[in-house]
Amino acid sequence: MITFPNELSISSIMISTALGHSGRGFFPYLLFPNYRRLVSTIKQEKISVAAKSSTHFPRIGNFVMKDPRIWKYVQRLPNTGMLNAYGLTNDGVEKCAEQIAISQKKGFNVIPNFYPEFDKGEETAIKETLEAIETFYFYFGTEKWIQELNVSCPNSEEVIAKNIQMVSRCVTKIKKSYPNIVIIVKTSIVHPYHFYTMLEDAGADCIHAVNTIPYEMVFNSISPLKHVGGGGVSGGSAFQKTFPYVREIPKYTSLPLIFGCGVVNQYNMEMCFEIGKRFARPVSVSICTLAARTPKQARKLIYRSLEKRG
Numbered sequence: 257m258i259t260f261p262n263e264l265s266i267s268s269i270m271i272s273t274a275l276g277h278s279g280r281g282f283f284p285y286l287l288f289p290n291y292r293r294l295v296s297t298i299k300q301e302k303i304s305v306a307a308k309s310s311t312h313f314p315r316i317g318n319f320v321m322k323d324p325r326i327w328k329y330v331q332r333l334p335n336t337g338m339l340n341a342y343g344l345t346n347d348g349v350e351k352c353a354e355q356i357a358i359s360q361k362k363g364f365n366v367i368p369n370f371y372p373e374f375d376k377g378e379e380t381a382i383k384e385t386l387e388a389i390e391t392f393y394f395y396f397g398t399e400k401w402i403q404e405l406n407v408s409c410p411n412s413e414e415v416i417a418k419n420i421q422m423v424s425r426c427v428t429k430i431k432k433s434y435p436n437i438v439i440i441v442k443t444s445i446v447h448p449y450h451f452y453t454m455l456e457d458a459g460a461d462c463i464h465a466v467n468t469i470p471y472e473m474v475f476n477s478i479s480p481l482k483h484v485g486g487g488g489v490s491g492g493s494a495f496q497k498t499f500p501y502v503r504e505i506p507k508y509t510s511l512p513l514i515f516g517c518g519v520v521n522q523y524n525m526e527m528c529f530e531i532g533k534r535f536a537r538p539v540s541v542s543i544c545t546l547a548a549r550t551p552k553q554a555r556k557l558i559y560r561s562l563e564k565r566g
């Protein structure tokens with residue numbers, strides 16, 4: 257569990273984006289009884305849920321739920337893995353904020369996730385991010401909430417390398433206007449370690465490492481989704497690559513950490529908590545693919561974590 261100085265907290269295990277943009281589950285997954293059971297457990301146990309990313313304006317990525325041909329952009333991989341080139345399809349921050357506020361009123365512990373579009377240039381991206389924060393503020397009716405910024409995008413490694421300065425300045429500007437918001441920055445495996453030091457200096461409160469990772473980094477071959485950007489690998493297929501990267505992060509920052517990408521069993525989860533112990537650092541573990549692909553296993557893992565850590 258991570259508790260922040262303003263008393264907001266993140267549960268020891270958290271669900272990352274697998275409950276959709278509202279954070280209370282989404283179609284067609286809600287048709288499956290095991291997924292519905294998982295959603296009820298998450299609500300009942302007050303498990304933190306990071307919503308899927310919203311952008312300032314509605315955005316159509318590669319994935320359109322109603323078009324069955326597009327489901328090929330979300331593929332299964334061995335060892336409870338997944339490859340997705342979803343591409344940030346969302347209805348825009350206004351609708352997402354409204355839905356998240358409804359989820360919060362219904363008793364879900366939802367953390368909004370916003371994707372600043374730095375490809376539009378720094379000034380626009382920061383302006384839009386501050387407007388998005390205003391929108392969340394309007395719907396939440398409080399100046400105190402946990403906000404995740406998704407600054408990772410496995411489809412564009414070079415862009416990520418250039419963006420680290422802009423991200424840091426964006427964090428500083430948000431914290432200046434809204435000191436009571438807890439900022440989690442969700443990073444990518446391609447980020448250099450000094451980025452974590454920069455984020456702490458910029459005023460970030462927590463790091464979530466890491467988002468899905470490029471296909472080529474896991475399989476040493478060309479992605480079957482190359483024509484739509486390559487896509488990101490998640491779930492069990494990713495753990496062997498992500499763990500050696502994330503376990504080094506505490507050497508570069510003293511911030512609390514959410515570790516994820518590849519956690520599919522208790523063994524993976526405990527390895528992540530071990531990093532926290534070794535560095536005397538509050539740690540939470542995030543899961544997404546496990547919740548989407550095998551919700552029954554995800555539920556078991558949640559209960560395991562609650563048994564051991566409350």
Ligand SMILES: Cc1cc2nc3c(=O)[nH]c(=O)nc-3n(C[C@H](O)[C@H](O)[C@H](O)COP(=O)(O)O)c2cc1C
Nearest residue numbers: 272273308309340406467490491517518543544545
């Ligand atoms: C189909 C799919 C869609 C995702 N969408 C988002 C998103 O909108 N925003 C985000 O920050 N991460 C997104 N992610 C990344 C997950 O939240 C998570 O960080 C990643 O899958 C690694 O964790 P895992 O191995 O437990 O799945 C998505 C992952 C998948 C599989």
